[in-house]
Each structure stands twice: as C-alpha cells, then as structure tokens.
Amino acid sequence: MGNPRPAGGGGIGWDASGGLLFAFSHGYGTTTNNKAELRALHDAMKISICRGYNRIFLEFDSKCMVNAFIGKSSPTWKWRYWWTRIRALRIGGTFLIFRVPREVNGPADELAKAATTSQLNFMYLSPSKLPIRVKGLYRLDQLGFGSVRET
Template identity: 40%
Template sequence: MRDHFLTLTGITPSIIFWEIWLARNTDRMDGVAVSALKVISKVTRWIHVLAPLLSLQPSVRRTSAKALDSLGLLGNVIIPRHVAMIKWTRPPPGWIKVNVDGSALGNPGSSRGGGVGRSGDRNFLFAFFSGYGFGSNGRVETKAIWARLSLCRDLGFNKVELVSDSKVVVDSLNRQGAISWALWYWWARIKALMTSMEVSISYSP
C-alpha cells in the first residue's frame, strides 16, 4: 500500500515557502513582524488539515510513523509488523537446550541478560539473569552466551543446543558473518569453550 506520508512530505516544502512569503509580505507591506514560531505554527496547522485528506490511517512505514508522531498526527495509524510463530523444539537425545536473551537499554546503555535451560523432555534445569553494566546489545548477547556455556560446563552439561535472538552474533559464531572488534573478547572466549564441548548455536527471532 502506498505510503501517503511521502505525499505529505512532498508538499510540505511548498507550504513552508508559502508561509514564509506571506510573513515577508506582511512585514514589508503592513509593517507587522511575524515571528518564526508563528510561521511554524501555521505550517503545522496546514499539515493537520491536509493529513486526513491524504488518508494517513492506512499502513505507513515505521520511520514515517515516528515523524507523524512528532507532529501529533499518529492517531490510529497502523504500523506494519512482521509476525513469526515461535515454537520450542526438543534438543537431540542426551543434549540440553538453552535459550539466551540479552539487551541494552538505549543500545548502548545499561544491559541485562538471562534465559532458561531445559532437558530434552522439557524438564526445567536452571534459569539465569545477570546485569552486565554499560554496553551494546551485541556485547551483552555475546557475554550472556559465554556465561551460560560456562555454567553448562560447570554443571556437567557438555552437549548444549543454544538459541539466541541475535542473528549477527549467531552468524559470527557459526562463521557465516564477520564479528565486530568490540565483541571480539567474548566471541573468542565462546569459541574456546566450543572446542571443549559439543555446542550447537542457532538463531530464533
């Protein structure tokens, strides 16, 4: 569906120039100065008048929605989202499955990581949660993976199917993508652990 926000942004410069031209003439012809704030207010009013006529309620791009929100026009705009069905699957016999997730508030920002470990028959084995200080999403994800693999080794679980929601980190560990220098320290420690254990790392959104 066409993003009507693009039409609105296309005509907005004309509205801005029109209001600046009117303000200039009002100042020169009538001797009445028009402030920049008043010009901005008039432009915003034009946008509010035109927005409903352009049917902005249908689906728009996420970046467009942010701009609409800043103008107070978001309303009932539908932001398209991709839906994926996520299903827990059993690990191979003799293996355990560990789901790991980490995130940094603001990316970078204050970071946390956690997850859960289960046996092949879905029995709960352990859960974990840790704070990792200031960092990026990638850093906390790699650190969380290393910490949980270390825990598995210490608990005697040497066959681990680990699932992460960071495709970048998973691809790098499976040698399908490059690793950022900022993540190298924890990435190298994970790879070292993987040489002493049987580890399968996969991505799940």
C-alpha cells in the same frame, strides 16, 4: 533507548523433556545490546559446561550472534575479548546454535529484562524459584504454547 545503555542477559537450560536444568539472570552494567547478547551466550555456555552438560543446543534470537557463532559473518574487533572466551569454551563441549524468533524466547527475554533493571546476578535451579513472570512463561513453554509479547 540508545546504545550503550544499562543491559543484562538471561537464559534457561532445558532437558530433553522440557524440564529446567538451570536459569540465569546477569546484569552487565552499561554496554551495547550486541555485547549483552554476546555475554549472555558466553554465560550460557560456561554454566552448561560447569554443570556437566557437554552437548548443548543454543537457541538465540540474535541473528548477528548466531551468524558470527557459525562463521557466516565475522564479529567486530570490539567483541574480540568475549569471542576469544567463547572459542575457548567450545572446546569443552558440542554446541549447536539456532536462531529462533524473539517471540519464542520469552522466558530468557524476561530474565534479561530483570537483570537490566536490577544489575544483579541470579542463578535458578528450580522452576519454583523463578521470578513470577518468568515462571508463567516457562510453564506456557512446557505446555507447548509460544510466548506472547506485550506491545
């Protein structure tokens, strides 16, 4: 698997009790893994704001994205278009971003994989509408179990 390649992004919005607010799965065409992570960050922020959520905790497994978001590193000029859009979205709410181990990000990772394969965009507003594999990982997260990754 090289870079660039077909890519997608996905994410889940949770409420304080672990309930589903929204989930998304977006195909991004052929791009780099970092640009796909950046676009997923943008999409998560935009969906949150559009749905009326203005205090948002973002969990990402990309150290590169988290460090750029909090100002620990400077994003490459190749990402300027998306960083400009993300900066504009930050005005619409309070965003706190945290890095989480990839193993904890199972449902979002599965949504991104589905988008990479289909290259389609989906929005889910109910747990019953989630793809079956994502639904299982979502339920495990609600029960307090971490995601288990296949090797």
